Amino acid sequence: MGDSNGVTKRSGPTANDDALNHTQQQEKDAAKATEALRKSFRQKYRHVEAIHSQSKPSCLSHDTTESPSFLGFRNLMVIMLVVGNLRLVIENIQKYGVLICIRCHDFRRNDVQLGLFLYFLIPCHFIIAYLIELVAAQQARASRKRIEKRDGTASPTADESLKFQATWQLIWVAHAINITTALAFTTYVVYYHIHHPLIGTLTEMHAIIVWLKTASYAFTNRDLRHAYLHPVQGELDALPLIYQQRPYPTNITIDNLVYFWWAPTLVYQPVYPRNASIRWIFVFKRLGEVVCLSVFIWFASAQYATPVLRNSLDKIASLDYPSILERLLKLSTISLVIWLAGFFALFQSFLNALAEVTRFADRSFYDEWWNSESLGTYWRTWNKPVYQFFRRHVYSPMRSRGWSHRAASATVFLLSAVLHELFVGIPTHNLIGVAFLGMFLQLPLIQLTAPLERMRSPHGRLLGNIIFWVSFTILGQPFAALMYFYAWQAKYGSVSRLVGAGAGTCPAV
Numbered sequence: 263m264g265d266s267n268g269v270t271k272r273s274g275p276t277a278n279d280d281a282l283n284h285t286q287q288q289e290k291d292a293a294k295a296t297e298a299l300r301k302s303f304r305q306k307y308r309h310v311e312a313i314h315s316q317s318k319p320s321c322l323s324h325d326t327t328e329s330p331s332f333l334g335f336r337n338l339m340v341i342m343l344v345v346g347n348l349r350l351v352i353e354n355i356q357k358y359g360v361l362i363c364i365r366c367h368d369f370r371r372n373d374v375q376l377g378l379f380l381y382f383l384i385p386c387h388f389i390i391a392y393l394i395e396l397v398a399a400q401q402a403r404a405s406r407k408r409i410e411k412r413d414g415t416a417s418p419t420a421d422e423s424l425k426f427q428a429t430w431q432l433i434w435v436a437h438a439i440n441i442t443t444a445l446a447f448t449t450y451v452v453y454y455h456i457h458h459p460l461i462g463t464l465t466e467m468h469a470i471i472v473w474l475k476t477a478s479y480a481f482t483n484r485d486l487r488h489a490y491l492h493p494v495q496g497e498l499d500a501l502p503l504i505y506q507q508r509p510y511p512t513n514i515t516i517d518n519l520v521y522f523w524w525a526p527t528l529v530y531q532p533v534y535p536r537n538a539s540i541r542w543i544f545v546f547k548r549l550g551e552v553v554c555l556s557v558f559i560w561f562a563s564a565q566y567a568t569p570v571l572r573n574s575l576d577k578i579a580s581l582d583y584p585s586i587l588e589r590l591l592k593l594s595t596i597s598l599v600i601w602l603a604g605f606f607a608l609f610q611s612f613l614n615a616l617a618e619v620t621r622f623a624d625r626s627f628y629d630e631w632w633n634s635e636s637l638g639t640y641w642r643t644w645n646k647p648v649y650q651f652f653r654r655h656v657y658s659p660m661r662s663r664g665w666s667h668r669a670a671s672a673t674v675f676l677l678s679a680v681l682h683e684l685f686v687g688i689p690t691h692n693l694i695g696v697a698f699l700g701m702f703l704q705l706p707l708i709q710l711t712a713p714l715e716r717m718r719s720p721h722g723r724l725l726g727n728i729i730f731w732v733s734f735t736i737l738g739q740p741f742a743a744l745m746y747f748y749a750w751q752a753k754y755g756s757v758s759r760l761v762g763a764g765a766g767t768c769p770a771v
Contacts (some may be wrong), residue, residue: 334510348594356567362734369458377461381447384472385523387444391476392519394436395483399511401429402487409491426491430484437480445473445684453688459750462689472682474651475522478530481655486510486532508532525622526613528651535623548615556608559600568597571747578748586744593740609645635726636711637704637733652678675702686742692749696742 279343321330333595365457405426448469489498490510498509510516513532570593577585609627617625642649652674660670680700687693707729714726 323413347482347599350566350595356571357430358565358569359588360565369461371455373458373461376451377465380451380465381468384444384448384469387440387472387476387517388479388523389516391437391479392514392516394433394440394480395514398429398433398483398487399514402490402511405491426488433481433484437476441473441476444468444476449684449688453691456689459689463685466685466688470685471528472523474648475530478528478655479522482530483510483514486513487706504533504535507583516733521620524616525620526616526627526647527622527624528647529654536620537621537623538619540618545615545618547609548618552607552615555603555611559603559607561598562603564597567593567600567743570596571744574744575748576749580742582740588745590740593744594735597740597743598735605644631728635723636708636714636728637730638708638712640707640730640734641704648678671708672705675705686746688748690746692753694745695748696745700738700742 317324321328448465452466456462456465485503487510489501491500495669510532518532525534527534544703570589574586574589574593576582576770577589605628613627614625616622626646628646629643631640634643656674656677657670660673661667679698682701683693683695683698686697689697711726713728714723714729717723717726
């Protein structure tokens with residue numbers, strides 16, 4: 263088809279396009295020829311290759327643009343850790359022989375009987391807490407009926423609100439007497455009448471767990487009761503949606519309380535996320551891990567930790583500080599291994615087995631605490647059941663009432679320090695305050711490492727993680743173990759006689 267001047271348009275490539283393509287092809291051919299020529303020259307003139315053609319920093323320098331991977335160093339450290347500990351195993355057996363003796367225990371009949379008695383007595387205070395809440399629920403139902411009979415409102419009057427507060431004061435006092443009596447009685451019996459520290463530790467831990475659970479049961483039902491009496495103000499709608507499956511006061515039942523008693527949590531809820539079925543193979547695997555790790559902890563404690571502790575007694579008595587430091591460094595390795603095994607046995611194996619049996623679906627018992635960039639991160643992630651209890655029932659209520667972050671945090675660590683001292687000092691019959699100070703003095707260390715956690719630089723986070731591990735593995739657990747073992751031997755035996763006897767059977771490590 264022609265245009266208005268009768269000139270026909272070309273639909274294909276023009277002559278200029280052909281020339282451009284030809285030129286580009288010639289340039290490509292020339293580049294290939296040049297590269298082939300250079301390659302042949304490089305093969306011929308090997309000694310003139312430009313090794314240093316651009317500026318580059320060393321890969322470990324701070325000004326490097328790409329951070330190197332340390333995977334190989336990690337593998338090396340794992341290999342050296344295994345080799346080093348194998349050497350210690352061989353050295354330990356050569357010096358001491360096999361120290362494991364199944365019959366050489368100190369489980370007295372009285373200790374076992376009292377331990378079993380307290381194990382069945384402590385949950386009775388749960389029943390008392392249930393009866394207290396049952397009375398409170400009945401009163402709440404009666405108050406709700408009176409409120410609903412009034413015209414124009416479905417919430418309490420000012421006088422009824424004051425009455426609610428007065429009633430809560432009575433309920434709170436009843437709960438406080440109940441749980442304090444349980445903990446105080448158990449603490450007294452363990453401290454004065456149960457000699458073996460293992461039985462005492464298990465019994466005291468059970469009492470502390472029931473104490474925390476009962477406190478959560480009381481505080482949670484108090485808020486649920488208050489929301490139940492204020493439906494028009496929208497407080498019921500502000501409750502978590504999961505609570506609608508069992509609204510207050512239908513949750514005040516004995517089966518609900520028994521489930522909370524066995525559930526692997528310290529925080530009470532009327533309803534928990536539940537799995538549909540129980541995987542019994544999973545349960546048996548986790549229980550098998552608990553048994554194996556418990557045997558390993560017993561073996562490591564008797565074969566490796568005890569000789570180191572015994573050979574430290576004379577150093578502490580003579581205040582030989584260099585030798586004490588050497589003992590701490592040697593004890594740090596085995597104490598860390600025992601602690602890691604105990605952590606896995608409790609938080610990964612036992613709690614998961616218990617959660618599976620109770621069909622408890624939320625298995626977040628810990629987070630990646632080993633990557634903690636500060637001590638504050640560690641305390642928030644390694645033992646989440648305890649952290650969740652204190653945050654929900656101590657820290658958050660104090661903050662909502664106008665307390666500062668530091669004051670609320672100090673209160674949390676103060677209460678936690680008291681419980682730590684009870685947990686360690688009562689079964690060992692030595693309230694020397696080391697566990698208390700070790701916990702409470704975490705506050706300045708947290709303040710010290712908090713800026714490192716907020717740093718965007720990986721170097722700051724690395725430094726924070728190093729500080730955490732050093733304070734945890736050297737200055738923390740080994741020192742506490744050394745002090746309580748020394749206090750135990752000083753109280754229940756002659757330290758000098760034990761050291762003298764140990765010199766004949768347990769030479770210095």
